[in-house]
Amino acid sequence: MKKTISINISGILFHIEEDGYTALKNYLDAINQHFSHYEGNQEIITDIENRIAEIFLSNLKNNKQVITADNVSNLIQKMGTIADFKAIEQDMGTEEPQTEESGNDFYKYVTPPEQNAGKGYKKLTRLVNGKILGGVCAGFAHYFSIDPLWARLITILLLFSGGLHFNGLHLPFFSEGFEIDTAIGWWTIIAYILLWIILPVSYDKPEDKNIKKLYRNPDDRVLGGVGSGLSAYFDIDVIWVRLAFVGLTFAGGSGFVLYFILWIITPMAKSITERIEMKGGAITLSNIETTIQQNLSTENTKEESTSKKTIARSFSVFR
Structure with a gap:
């Protein structure tokens, strides 16, 4: 006891x-x-x-x-x-020889065991704790070990996509060509409702920190921080992401629609831990302090640039 x-x-x-x-x-x-x-x-x-x-x-x-x-x-x-x-x-x-002291044993670093060792097969469920509507997308995301945001984005794109038209299909017992028209959006709604009904409910809050999460970056944004968030997620230069959105916008407007959808469904990285998850790092004390120092250097750079602009404007008066 x-x-x-x-x-x-x-x-x-x-x-x-x-x-x-x-x-x-x-x-x-x-x-x-x-x-x-x-x-x-x-x-x-x-x-x-x-x-x-x-x-x-x-x-x-x-x-x-x-x-x-x-x-x-x-x-x-x-x-x-x-x-x-x-x-x-x-x-x-x-590298120094390790000397063990009874008073410092508490602060010794121990490599954590492999988290995935001994796990059985995954079961597809609806995750209630991670749901927005029914938890279906969150369940699929956990099953395939991806960020739930991607499952929701695919569902939204399928929901607002057009239909499929099959013309002149030759099927048995039909002398003439057979035509099929189907709307993907309606099938997406039906599939979501069926999965909502048949999938078992899970109240667990699975924790897999190996999954990189997409956030909007508040520290480097032009509009909503979507571009810089995607650049951090895919580990590429933000300029290429922004050029891709601009190119898709002028190529038919899909870039604007995609940016607007991501702006709505992607959370902003407000806290220190969310900023670490945005960059794919583990939430440790070392990463927390590193992120704090990076934010401080970013703020100092912004303050310096603002002060430089103010001084330049004041001197422009005397020109």
Whole structure:
């Protein structure tokens, strides 16, 4: 029998073992102390706590109600510690003999086990926790290990696509040519409704951080950030994405329609963790700090360019 403690993380109540609580408290205290000097540190801590809550929720399955010390250890292994990337920054190219100390064992880096090992076959379900309408697209996305946004985009394009016309088909028992007209949009609606009915419901919140997610980039946008978000997703220069949209727009207007649809269905990368997911990185403390520093350098560059424009305008008065 072990003593449990009730804690509130990201507005969710968890019951955690006492030794797990001690380890988690030390971990969060180290995070708070490290990020306390950053501007907007409360938002950073909130993002980290949201991520911790997601991982803990994924552990509470099959009527399990308590977070164990092993769950906390796995969390630390997955997200990393402050000591991990501090050691990398201080000594990038040298290898030092490892000396184990009892007081520092908590901050040792341990490579997490392979997440896909031992998994059985996937089952196609409707994901209620990731749904917008019925969870069908989210279920297909999880089954094929892709971002749900692509499944929704394909569904929307099929919904508003035209029809198919088959003329002069020679079928048995028909002396003359047989014509078939069908509307893909209506078949898409019928297929979605049938899948909504026949697919079993799943209330799980699957977590596969190997899936790269598409977001609109708020830091490098001309209109809605769709182009820069796609460039981050496909790891290409943003100029080629924008030229593709412009070319498709002048080639019949499809570029404008596609951009507008992506603008609606693609979420904006507002938090630090979403910015990391946009670039396909794992949500670790090291990546969080790197993203914060990149955002600070971007803001400084914008402030410098704005000040340069202001000075140039003031001098243009004397010309």
